[in-house]
Amino acid sequence: MPLTFRKSFRILPGVRLNINRRSVSFTMGHKGGPKRTVSSTGRRTTSMDLPGPFGYRNTTTRSSRRRARRADRD
Template sequence: MPLTFRKSFRILPGVRLNINKRSWSITTGGGKNGPRYTRSSTGRRTTSMDLPGPFGWRRTTKARRH
């Protein structure tokens, strides 16, 4: 089983800095029943939301390289 590194810091209410082995990201939102927006240093943008019950919704887009 490979070892992984992931750490999350709360820097402000509703704002988290997430660090892993290859990149970092900033997550905002995610309060009571609200959406979360994440932007990664690799260009990935994710919008996610918890739905009632065992459901969740996620949309991820990758930045285009020119």
């Protein structure tokens, strides 16, 4: 079983600082409303809980950082 680390701090009402072993991210938004997350890895996520079993999530990743990582691996 792998070891994981994740910690979340509330900075201001509606703003959280999330830390895990690979990145740091900020989440802005309130419960039940739209949320925007920006990560140090370049991932940007917009999400919203909708009534019932529905939800919305859109994730984008900066391509320049992804390309640089691929080049490092080769």
